[in-house]
Amino acid sequence: MKEASYIVHSFDIKKQRASLEKIVSIVLDLVQKYCDGAQIIAMQSSGIMVKTNYGLIENIEFNKDVELLITLYKQKHTSFVLSTDLSLSAIKHVVQVALNILRYTSMDLYNGMVDRDLLAWNTYDLDLYHPTEIDIQSALHLAARAEQAALKLDPRIINTEGSIFNNRVSIKVIGNSYGMLQGYCTTWYSLSSGVIAKENSSMERGFSYTVARAIEDLQSPEYIGKKCASHALSRLSSKKLLTMKVPVVFAAEVAISLFRSLAVAISGEYVYRKCTFLLNAIGQQILPQWLSIEEHPHILKGIRSAPFDNEGVQTQQRDIVKDGILQSWLLSNYTARRLGLQSTGHAGDIYNWLIVGCNCEFDTMLKQMEKGFLITQLMGHGVNEMTGDYSRGASGFWVENGIIQYPVSGVTVAGNLKEMWKNIVSIGNDVEKRSSIQCGSIFLSEMKIGGD
Incomplete structure (x- = not known):
């Protein structure tokens, strides 16, 4: 036709x-x-x-x-x-x-x-x-x-x-x-x-x-x-792991989910309803001191750029986390009034979060980990916004001597987001740019792996 x-x-x-x-x-x-x-x-x-x-x-x-x-x-x-x-x-x-x-x-x-x-x-x-x-x-x-x-x-x-x-x-x-x-x-x-x-x-x-x-x-x-x-x-011929505590690396494609959970935890609705584990966290250190999160709504051709939010509030560049310290809630007009504050222009979504501190080569990160679990896929929601408890199905690769050994599936990874964020050792320069959160792979010093 x-x-x-x-x-x-x-x-x-x-x-x-x-x-x-x-x-x-x-x-x-x-x-x-x-x-x-x-x-x-x-x-x-x-x-x-x-x-x-x-x-x-x-x-x-x-x-x-x-x-x-x-x-x-x-x-x-x-x-x-x-x-x-x-x-x-x-x-x-x-x-x-x-x-x-x-x-x-x-x-x-x-x-x-x-x-x-x-x-x-x-x-x-x-x-x-x-x-x-x-x-x-x-x-x-x-x-x-x-x-x-x-x-x-x-x-x-x-x-x-x-x-x-x-x-x-x-x-x-x-x-x-x-x-x-x-x-x-x-x-x-x-x-x-x-x-x-x-x-x-x-x-x-x-x-x-x-x-x-x-x-x-x-x-x-x-x-x-x-x-x-x-x-x-x-991923063919994958194996399972024994239950253990080991270092982990979240590959860039799944690492962004750790900061999506942060966006949920600091959203105005969760804050005024007092159902977030970060309820009193403004001004407190929630990430390592070397790590910051900047929001840039006006990046040209940006995947999540916008001149204004769903209420017409002008979006603006702002620090979400500065030197590890939480700077801002994410507020619409209504949630801001509930908290006695002003809208931050977040009626709808977040806008181009840039994770500042992504400077480690991926291979270097694996060598730093030496022995542990590289996570490339996550299943299920598994995040309790009230407590920060984290548990999700995962698959990926087992690493020894800084080298990928074999694929792994059928395991769970568990922890608490407060501790997980503080346990970030480094972030890779392999930045995932297809998302509203631009972040590289994340190396955590320890998580619990649930296996056989």
Whole structure:
């Protein structure tokens, strides 16, 4: 079909953004007489996902989504309504629904509009929008090349779980009763592949992916295919370990999870509800003195860059942890008011955490560990946000004399995050850049391994 010959990047982005801005303005005009404050978000995204299996088309999905989010405030009451219909009649209806809900919600003294001085009145161009028109056959060819590279690498690669090429272009506009009206556009590309390796009775999966704001910044399909095949092959004929306490290294791909747990523990909701093990930790040392975490929301082309959060608060560079000492909670407008503080611009997520102190070569780290467990995969949640207790299924490799000896699976790693963070010996310079947290491999002096 002619309509399906191109990925959905062909619409007029300026025209669509102007249309969303008009919708936001219409809603604000409709509600201004009936509430003390209003925040309106309009979003549109479109894209495509193509999947191959053994190089043949398995699935093609076209996506087009629109959302209108209306938040109203009146005398400490609030209402929140979401609509996926942006026609004028639907907008008028959903506005009336939001006003009706406002009459029946409970009063909450912490409800209300964001401090106007915190808003992003002037936004930065963060170079997040890189549209590309590419025909479907070319997209399928990218996915198929990754599969083919994996299947050709070794005869022990016996099956494929397919390859996926994905892209999305998005527009986000936010306006409020203060007169703020801002927006920005983004693009997102990804390519992933998975295969299965077999040797004797042992079978293992391997997976790899690449993401970027611009299609030319993706890793090549051949790189992704070979990497996922290598992962599967390296895990064949794995062994179990005895229960013991040993040094461990979290490979970069899984090391980021240790700091994701930190982001959860210092989020405003957990703090004001007093259900975090870091409840009174501001100003206290939680990481080694040589380790800092900086947030950089305005990195050009950044995977998690944004000019403002979901409440229109301007994002800004800040220290999360400085010289091992916790500097800040992660606060939205509501959670900040519950704590008697100001929003930190974290209504929604975190923005490009850079782990400062990643300076150790990976091979050097293994030599420092000498004997222990290299963790390359984690399973399950296994983190108690109230106590910091940590227990997760793991697989990886046993290391002796600083050299990888054999693959390991079917074990658990356990500890407490407070102690684990303080036991960080070094962090590698093999920084994982596909995540909102950019961190290298992490060497911990000791953890408990649960095995046979």
